[in-house]
Amino acid sequence: MKKAVSVFLFVVTLFLASPARSDASDHRYKEGDVVPLYANKIGPFHNPSETYRYFDLPFCIPDHMKEKKEALGEVLNGDRLVSAPYRLDFQKEKESEAVCKKKLTKEEVARFRSAVIKDYYFQMYYDDLPIWGFIGKVDKEGKDPSDYKYFLYKHIHFDVFYNKDRVIEINARTDPNSLVDLTEDKEVDVEFMYTVKWKETSTPFEKRMDKYSQSSSLPHHLEIHWFSIINSCVTVLLLTGFLATILMRVLKNDFVKYAHDEESVDDQEETGWKYIHGDVFRYPKYKSLFAAALGSGTQLFTLTLFIFLLALVGVFYPYNRGALFTALVVIYALTSGIAGYTSATFYCQLEGTNWVRNLLLTGCLFCGPLFLTFCFLNTVAIVYTATAALPFGTILVIVLIWTLVTSPLLVLGGIAGKNSKAEFQAPVRTTKYPREIPPLPWYRGTVPQMAMAGFLPFSAIYIELYYIFASVWGHRIYTIYSILFIVFIILLIVTAFITVALTYFQLTAEDHEWWWRSFLCGGSTGLFIYAYCLYYYYARSDMSGFMQTSFFFGYMACICYGFFLMLGMVGFRATLLFVRHIYRSIKCE
Structure with missing residues (x-):
């Protein structure tokens, strides 16, 4: 176990020690040097998961096309970089340079027209700086869709900014006056062209990525985020303060009452949560599954903390291709x-x-559903020939990581846990036979309690959820990780508190089966987040199509399931501390 921890700390240190701003290769260029320009992908603007290789559309293909070697995270992100047909040599301006002339067949015209209808965009990287733009436009002058006209942009203007021997910024804009009419099904002659202009700037190389993160740090965006934080804090303080006041008063009265009972008649009948002291620490049903859920939840909680740590020190900056996916795979x-x-x-x-069975269950509890979801969605991506379909080599790498790293560490951790000789600390003795739970009203059932437990934590984070969804499932850039971390802390506090409060009222009703209930109540926020997915997809986004829909709901189901396990663990751990405390504070015979 110590060896595993040492390896883990070493890898995390490498992450933190790596330059937080290694935006590109630190290339310095001389006039006329070739600066790498890679075409990445194309796809419908509103469907971020549905992306295709750049040359899946019949653009001009360069004479010497080569694919860029990509890291694991880049492949997982759907990046497929290949040589672009444009040549942008350092400080060399070009005016209406021809890329190629070609005759588009009817089939190629139809493919381009379909792409224009779906709002296809392109993405490229120039010296690791992102470039994007639309491939065409729809002229909707007529009211009837049959009167619409479809055009392809054939001329791109590149404006490149440099500081001495460094590339600082690049913008691409399409020429609205240089169009190809794709409306009719007929062969079309087209000449693709591009223009390059170089401009000097004083912006240092170290700050060239700042403009991509400033969009999420604009004053009006920050005001909304801080309003979200203040709203969450006020809501949490009022509701938790109210519950805390009630809980403390009731507990104080209980302690006084039980202390008075101990001084009076010894055989007086006990009531309330003290009455079930002999059953409250009775082990739960399906304890192997329960322990596996706690183990998986603890791992996901640790993973989340390390991801936040890396984000706060600046590892995840905009367009650091695949860094987040690489970190998730390695740290997990x-x-x-x-x-x-x-x-x-x-x-x-x-x-x-x-x-041994417990360890197998632990290893498969989260990875099992994730693997099945991946198999289905990867098959969908293969059918669509999308870049989201992972190559065989990448799948093999992930399998090797699971086989050579994840599984051995899981077994080593399990052996260390089995040999720890730790005993369960129960402040009271458990009776041989369980007491019968009295009939309870419907609102004290598991499902209503889960609904109450999940609503309050969700209300504290739902405003921030929109920005996270717009970043993950859209093109908005999210870089305010400090605010996100505050929201996460609020989520943990509220989850712990509401679970403790509901468990207390469950015990006062003489229902001693609180183990699974506390876990389910703590994790119920994950169900609320998935319900929000339905609202976001149909009311706040323009996503469409089977592939994008399946990717959105499939992977969000896995993420929400992960939240369920993580917050369920938090809820149970907080409740266990509370239950131990109150039963340690009274005298039970």
Whole structure:
């Protein structure tokens, strides 16, 4: 286990020690030097997951086309960089330079027209700086769609800014007066052209990526984010303060009452949560599954903390291609030992004997649904020939990471947990036979309690959720990680508190089966987030099509399931501390 922790810390240190602003190769260029320009992908603007290779459309193909070697995260992000047909040599201006002349067949015209109708955009990278633009436009002068006209842009203007021997900024704009009419199904002659203008700037190389992060840091955006924070804090303080006041007063009265009862008649009948002291620490049903859920939740919680750490130190800046995906894969693999250790330790504390099955369950509890979802969605992407379809080599790398890193660390953590010899700390003894739970009103059932438990934490984060969704499932840039971290802390606090409060009222109703209830109530926020997905997809976004819909709801189901496990663990851990505290504070015979 110590070895696994050492390896983990070493890799994380490498992440943090890497330059936070290694925006590009640190190339310096002389006049006339070739600066790399790569075409990345194309796709419908409103469907961020549905992207295709640049040359899936019949653009001009360069004489010497080569593919850029990509990191794991770039491939997972759907990037497929190849040589672009344009040549932008350093400080060399060009005016209406011809790329190629070609005759578009009827089929090629139809493909371009379909792309224009779907608002296709293109993305390129010049010295690792992003370039994007639309490939055409629709002229909607007529009211009837049959009167619409469709045009392809054939001339791109590149404006490149440089500081001495460095490329600082590049903008691409299409010429609205240089169009190809694609309305009719007929062959069309087209000459693709481009213009390059170079301009000097005083912006230093180290700050060339700042403009991409400033869009999310504009004053009016910050005001909305801080309003979200203030709204969440006020809501949380009022509601949790109200609940805390009630809970503290009730607990104080309970302690006084039970202390008075102990001084009076010894055989007086007990009521309330003290009455079930002999059952409250009775181990839950399906304890192997319960321990596995705690282990997986703890791993995901640790993963989230490290992702926030990397984000706050500046590792995830805009257009750092695939950095987040790489970090997720690597850190998840290296934290699997935490899942194994936590699960096996708790399972053995619950007097479980089949720890091998428990470890298998822990390893598959989150990865199993994720793997099945990936298989389905990757098949969909293959059918669509989209860049979201992972190559065989990338799949092999992920399988090797799982086989050579994740699984061994999971087993090592499980062995360490099994041998930890830790015992479950229960302040009161558990009786041999469980008490019968009295009939309870419908609103004290599991589902209504989960609804109440999930609503308050969700209300604290729902404003920020829109910006996160617009970034993950759109083209908005999100860089205000400090605010996101504050929202995350608020989410944890509210989840812990509301779960504790509901568990207390459950115990006062003499219902001692609180273990699974506290986990389900804590994790119920994940269900609310998935419900928000439905609202966002149909009311706030313009996503459409089977592929984009399946990717959105498929991967969001996995993310929300991860939140369910993580917040369920938080809710249970907080509740366990609370229950131990109140039963330690009274005298039970």
